[in-house]
Amino acid sequence: MKEHARxxxxxxxxxxxLLFGIIEFGELLERSLGIARNAARERPASGSTxxxxxxxxxxxxxxxxxxxxxxxxxxxxxLREQGSRSVFLDLDLxxxxxxxxxxxxxxxxxxMGGNATLSVRFVIDPVTGQRTDKFPAPAxxxxxxxxxxxVPFTPEGATWEAPYALRYGAKDYPSFAAAIAGREGETGSxxxxxxxxxxRSIQVISASxxxxxxxxxxxxxxxxxxxxxxxxxxxQTYLMPGHGRMxxxxxxxxxxxxxxxxxxxxxxxxxxxxxxxAAAAFALTLSxxxxxxxxxxxxxxxxxxxxxxxxxxxxxxxxxPSLFLLLTVGAAHSWQSFRRSYRERDKVNAVSGLPNLxxxxxxxxxxxxxxxxxxxxxxxxxxxxxxxxxxxxxxxIAARMTVGxxxxxxxxxxxxxxAWLEPEDGEAQLEEHLEALHAFFRSPIVxxxxxxDLAITFGVEASADRSPANRLGGALVAADEAAADGLRWKRxxxxxxxxxxxxxxxxxxxDAAIEAGDLWVAYQPKFDVxxxxxxxxxxxxxxxxxxxGPISPMEFIPAAEQNGRIxxxxxxxxxxxxxxxAMINRRGLDFSMSVNLSPKLxxxxxxxxxxxxxxxQHGLGADRLTLEVTETAALANGAAELSPLYGLRxxxxxISIDDYGTGLSTLxxxxxxxxxxxxxxxxxVQGIGKSNSDKLMVNSTIQLAHSLxxxxxxxxxxxxxxxxxxxxxxxDVVQGFYLAKPMxxxxxxxxxxxxxxxxxx
Numbered sequence: 001m002k003e004h005a006r007x008x009x010x011x012x013x014x015x016x017x018l019l020f021g022i023i024e025f026g027e028l029l030e031r032s033l034g035i036a037r038n039a040a041r042e043r044p045a046s047g048s049t050x051x052x053x054x055x056x057x058x059x060x061x062x063x064x065x066x067x068x069x070x071x072x073x074x075x076x077x078x079l080r081e082q083g084s085r086s087v088f089l090d091l092d093l094x095x096x097x098x099x100x101x102x103x104x105x106x107x108x109x110x111x112m113g114g115n116a117t118l119s120v121r122f123v124i125d126p127v128t129g130q131r132t133d134k135f136p137a138p139a140x141x142x143x144x145x146x147x148x149x150x151v152p153f154t155p156e157g158a159t160w161e162a163p164y165a166l167r168y169g170a171k172d173y174p175s176f177a178a179a180i181a182g183r184e185g186e187t188g189s190x191x192x193x194x195x196x197x198x199x200r201s202i203q204v205i206s207a208s209x210x211x212x213x214x215x216x217x218x219x220x221x222x223x224x225x226x227x228x229x230x231x232x233x234x235x236q237t238y239l240m241p242g243h244g245r246m247x248x249x250x251x252x253x254x255x256x257x258x259x260x261x262x263x264x265x266x267x268x269x270x271x272x273x274x275x276x277x278a279a280a281a282f283a284l285t286l287s288x289x290x291x292x293x294x295x296x297x298x299x300x301x302x303x304x305x306x307x308x309x310x311x312x313x314x315x316x317x318x319x320x321p322s323l324f325l326l327l328t329v330g331a332a333h334s335w336q337s338f339r340r341s342y343r344e345r346d347k348v349n350a351v352s353g354l355p356n357l358x359x360x361x362x363x364x365x366x367x368x369x370x371x372x373x374x375x376x377x378x379x380x381x382x383x384x385x386x387x388x389x390x391x392x393x394x395x396x397i398a399a400r401m402t403v404g405x406x407x408x409x410x411x412x413x414x415x416x417x418x419a420w421l422e423p424e425d426g427e428a429q430l431e432e433h434l435e436a437l438h439a440f441f442r443s444p445i446v447x448x449x450x451x452x453d454l455a456i457t458f459g460v461e462a463s464a465d466r467s468p469a470n471r472l473g474g475a476l477v478a479a480d481e482a483a484a485d486g487l488r489w490k491r492x493x494x495x496x497x498x499x500x501x502x503x504x505x506x507x508x509x510x511d512a513a514i515e516a517g518d519l520w521v522a523y524q525p526k527f528d529v530x531x532x533x534x535x536x537x538x539x540x541x542x543x544x545x546x547x548x549g550p551i552s553p554m555e556f557i558p559a560a561e562q563n564g565r566i567x568x569x570x571x572x573x574x575x576x577x578x579x580x581x582a583m584i585n586r587r588g589l590d591f592s593m594s595v596n597l598s599p600k601l602x603x604x605x606x607x608x609x610x611x612x613x614x615x616x617q618h619g620l621g622a623d624r625l626t627l628e629v630t631e632t633a634a635l636a637n638g639a640a641e642l643s644p645l646y647g648l649r650x651x652x653x654x655i656s657i658d659d660y661g662t663g664l665s666t667l668x669x670x671x672x673x674x675x676x677x678x679x680x681x682x683x684x685v686q687g688i689g690k691s692n693s694d695k696l697m698v699n700s701t702i703q704l705a706h707s708l709x710x711x712x713x714x715x716x717x718x719x720x721x722x723x724x725x726x727x728x729x730x731x732d733v734v735q736g737f738y739l740a741k742p743m744x745x746x747x748x749x750x751x752x753x754x755x756x757x758x759x760x761x
């Protein structure tokens with residue numbers, strides 16, 4: 001079972017991580033990690049490139065932009081004269097100027113001997129989305145190379161990648177970055193920009209210093225000079241991860257530094273994810289949780305460190321899907337282990353450390369002969385002993401129980417209950433063995449110097465075809481029967497004890513059924529007669545037993561009432577019903593919920609406080625809840641015990657008289673219950689078409705209720721004829737199998753969905 005759970009965990013985590021990578025869910029976190037890694041391995045630029053900046057000082061000294069092209073020609077000549085290896089002009093020169101100036105700039109570019117490059121770019125109209133390519137003027141581009149300066153942006157406006165080359169018209173042009181670095185690549189393909197290069201380490205010389213002869217010759221000699229605007233007056237600032245906004249030319253310069261160090265290799269996220277899946281699979285094979293977490297945690301740590309080492313070599317991977325996988329597997333595996341250990345603790349008796357009766361009940365099958373020993377005076381003995389000596393008492397009892405046992409695994413329950421299994425072939429020696437054990441326990445047990453006499457009886461259950469829980473119940477009944485009959489032991493006899501074991505197991509399992517989900521609430525819709533729309537539903541408790549299947553409410557509700565279990569059962573139904581009604585009302589529907597109340601609750605259960613707390617907890621208006629009380633409740637309870645109903649009615653909760661007509665239906669009785677609704681019993685409703693007296697009784701009840709300002713609900717509507725008769729009588733609300741049977745909450749929601757509402761018309 002553990003292996004299957006771990007395999008399911010690995011499968012679901014892998015599928016989720018694959019989807020995580022496909023939809024790029026962790027892209028922002030991925031980039032944040034990239035920025036952190038860049039900061040950790042920050043390095044200076046190579047120094048092979050010099051930025052000749054058209055900065056604020058140049059604009060102040062040489063005049064506003066755009067400059068005459070003669071000045072750009074002079075700037076190009078000065079750079080050549082001072083030994084620049086090549087010149088790149090990141091300037092928009094697409095508009096022709098004075099022909100003589102274009103000629104002079106072209107000649108200056110030509111004097112670079114093929115080592116001059118001009119920029120080509122495209123712009124996209126934000127309204128029409130139409131692209132326009134901008135080439136340098138024809139008089140200029142015949143003397144220079146062309147390179148692209150366009151780069152992609154992420155939705156937040158950052159530039160993480162640059163292209164090797166882009167197509168303009170029918171021709172491909174390298175990017176500025178690729179041209180500066182002298183690298184070639186496939187047109188349209190992108191490479192990551194290495195932002196670990198400190199952009200501020202790139203040497204910057206003001207254009208005014210170059211033209212004024214103030215630039216040191218050694219700063220330009222043998223280097224690539226890139227002329228570009230850097231003044232904020234000229235715009236073109238890009239968001240560079242980890243460095244903030246900077247002039248756009250830095251994207252190309254850092255891209256050139258990246259390519260100059262070698263062609264970057266992008267491996268993506270799939271390969272790291274496959275390695276992470278392998279690490280997670282290995283971690284889940286380990287028997288100890290701490291070793292599994294060590295492998296998963298080590299893998300996660302490697303995903304944080306390895307990319308730092310790889311990026312220093314120009315290899316880029318994405319790690320967020322892999323991190324998600326390892327962290328999910330580690331967290332889920334820890335939670336599974338915690339739950340498993342918690343369940344294991346729940347199967348151990350806290351006093352003795354022996355497996356308890358839950359461990360016995362949860363076995364898939366119990367073979368052999370089940371024996372239960374009950375120490376009848378155990379509570380009295382424990383009350384007389386110091387608290388720290390109960391363990392010593394249990395230890396001595398357990399030691400005697402296992403003497404001579406062929407299967408010594410002993411189960412220890414509370415209140416002095418012990419159980420174990422004997423092999424089926426031990427039937428012949430069973431009586432002798434139990435008699436010997438009983439004789440053994442005649443000798444007192446000494447605990448803390450106190451001699452204690454134990455009254456012990458045994459119950460035997462040999463039916464191998466029943467569930468462990470049922471077998472345990474039968475053996476306990478037999479042990480108690482033995483004590484009542486003055487016997488040492490007794491065998492469970494299904495034919496003689498047909499009612500006792502089921503009643504005992506029913507009551508012992510009722511609370512557990514709520515926790516296990518075996519107890520649930522069905523909802524029978526109610527319909528407004530006038531509109532035909534669903535007006536609400538009645539909450540009906542149901543029990544689906546794991547072995548016996550559906551158990552009739554007529555079997556377990558009276559048993560719960562008689563044995564003090566009705567309070568918890570009612571609180572369970574109220575909680576589920578109020579929560580369901582609140583969910584439906586939050587969808588914008590006008591929907592009320594009805595819940596039956598046992599007369600046993602009145603006067604002995606904090607009814608008003610419980611209902612108010614649940615209404616507040618789930619956010620349901622009091623007028624959306626109806627509490628149905630049988631008419632016999634007024635006869636069985638005095639005015640003081642009916643006061644919670646008055647309090648709830650004053651808060652807005654509706655009170656309904658259920659099963660009206662089956663008891664002493666008098667005006668005085670109706671007056672005693674603070675009702676706002678009368679619910680006619682189905683025995684009368686179903687007789688409308690067969691009996692004139694039933695029809696008269698229902699009609700008079702409706703008229704009486706309306707005269708008192710009460711609403712009338714008719715239950716048990718099972719055909720159209722009955723529905724038409726109730727409509728003619730002016731009945732307000734109906735329910736019954738003809739309209740809708742009790743259903744689960746999911747089925748109720750589907751019935752309430754648009755186009756699916758039932759029509760009572």
